[in-house]
Amino acid sequence: MNLCRVFVRNMSQGKKWQPLKKVGVVGVPFEKGQKKYGVSVAPAALRSAGLLEALREIDDLDVKDYGDIDTSSPELDLHVKNMDHLSMVSNCNKRLSEQVTQVLKDDRIAVTIGGDHSIGVGTVDGHQKVNKDMILIWVDAHADINTNKTSDSGSVHGMPVALLVKEFSHYWPYLPTFEWQDLVFSIKSLGYIGLRSVDQYERLAIQKFNVPCCAMEDIDENGIKNSIQYILKTLDPTNSRPIHVSFDIDSVDALEAPSTGTAVRGGLTLREAIKMMEIIHATGRLRAIDLVEINPAIGNENDRKRTIDAGISVLKAALGFSRRGTAPRGVPDLPVQDNTTKR
Numbered sequence: 001m002n003l004c005r006v007f008v009r010n011m012s013q014g015k016k017w018q019p020l021k022k023v024g025v026v027g028v029p030f031e032k033g034q035k036k037y038g039v040s041v042a043p044a045a046l047r048s049a050g051l052l053e054a055l056r057e058i059d060d061l062d063v064k065d066y067g068d069i070d071t072s073s074p075e076l077d078l079h080v081k082n083m084d085h086l087s088m089v090s091n092c093n094k095r096l097s098e099q100v101t102q103v104l105k106d107d108r109i110a111v112t113i114g115g116d117h118s119i120g121v122g123t124v125d126g127h128q129k130v131n132k133d134m135i136l137i138w139v140d141a142h143a144d145i146n147t148n149k150t151s152d153s154g155s156v157h158g159m160p161v162a163l164l165v166k167e168f169s170h171y172w173p174y175l176p177t178f179e180w181q182d183l184v185f186s187i188k189s190l191g192y193i194g195l196r197s198v199d200q201y202e203r204l205a206i207q208k209f210n211v212p213c214c215a216m217e218d219i220d221e222n223g224i225k226n227s228i229q230y231i232l233k234t235l236d237p238t239n240s241r242p243i244h245v246s247f248d249i250d251s252v253d254a255l256e257a258p259s260t261g262t263a264v265r266g267g268l269t270l271r272e273a274i275k276m277m278e279i280i281h282a283t284g285r286l287r288a289i290d291l292v293e294i295n296p297a298i299g300n301e302n303d304r305k306r307t308i309d310a311g312i313s314v315l316k317a318a319l320g321f322s323r324r325g326t327a328p329r330g331v332p333d334l335p336v337q338d339n340t341t342k343r
């Protein structure tokens with residue numbers, strides 16, 4: 001008997017949740033939400049590092065590759081201040097939203113590999129078009145809740161949360177070309193994990209809307225298990241809502257995931273990130289996960305490999321990989337030799 005085994009009691013009202021055994025992978029080679037070259041090659045780097053093969057090794061998991069989104073589009077000047085490449089961000093997210101909706105309609109967990117974090121606008125839009133009651137867990141060193149009035153950088157990857165919550169609509173000017181977006185997601189369904197680099201107006205927003213938030217100091221105080229359980233319980237006390245995780249690789253400590261554009265020291269260990277994902281997997285309610293901000297052009301070969309391995313490990317844990325190992329399916333015993341000699 002395994003004394004370490006934790007049985008997660010399913011207390012959802014009525015509906016029984018089972019982890020979905022089918023996933024759809026969508027690549028988004030997009031980097032116009034920030035200034036550095038390289039985030040757009042992450043989907044190719046993750047694929048050539050064996051992401052699909054690694055996911056297919058997970059017990060019983062059916063993995064379909066939907067390929068990459070077409071991220072090309074003409075650069076238009078939409079005359080919105082302090083938002084770089086806005087028309088390209090909008091176009092990419094429109095296509096991504098449609099693709100994520102399709103994956104979910106195919107009854108698969110949507111696994112989106114970015115790309116910079118501006119693509120969170122499209123993944124969440126596409127998800128909430130299918131699951132109106134979804135909750136969003138934003139795992140990040142940063143809060144990404146700036147508007148064009150509060151951002152110091154003008155980079156849209158620092159703004160996706162502000163773009164996707166309906167409560168912020170009057171903090172934005174009219175944004176041309178964003179008509180595709182259904183602005184129905186509520187900030188009441190958002191929680192944060194991993195914060196440690198939060199701008200002043202971002203902090204004000206988190207306080208004003210009382211967003212449940214486990215910053216690194218809270219995780220140091222309470223541990224990762226209590227932290228993620230607090231977020232899940234606060235957003236969804238009856239364990240009955242589909243989960244979307246938007247995972248920025250910079251939530252993980254810069255020592256363990258160095259190849260990213262806005263690295264911050266003092267982050268999650270890889271083991272904490274994996275443990276959190278195992279807990280989320282065990283709810284049976286994960287329906288979409290984004291892995292963003294891996295930049296293979298930053299650092300040396302060793303940094304690149306470590307960062308990509310960390311990202312793959314996080315996705316594996318979210319999708320059911322067990323660190324205890326998996327016994328072969330349908331095989332009752334160890335293989336016997338044909339010519340058994342007494343040893």
Ligand SMILES: NC(=[NH2+])NCCC[C@H](N)C(=O)O
Nearest residue numbers: 117142146151153157158262
């Ligand atoms: N997705 C990210 N890595 N975002 C970093 C954002 C940094 C800073 N808060 C900004 O607004 O520019």
Ligand SMILES: [Mn+2]
Nearest residue numbers: 117140144248
């Ligand atoms: Mn981010």
Ligand SMILES: [Mn+2]
Nearest residue numbers: 141142248250
């Ligand atoms: Mn970040």
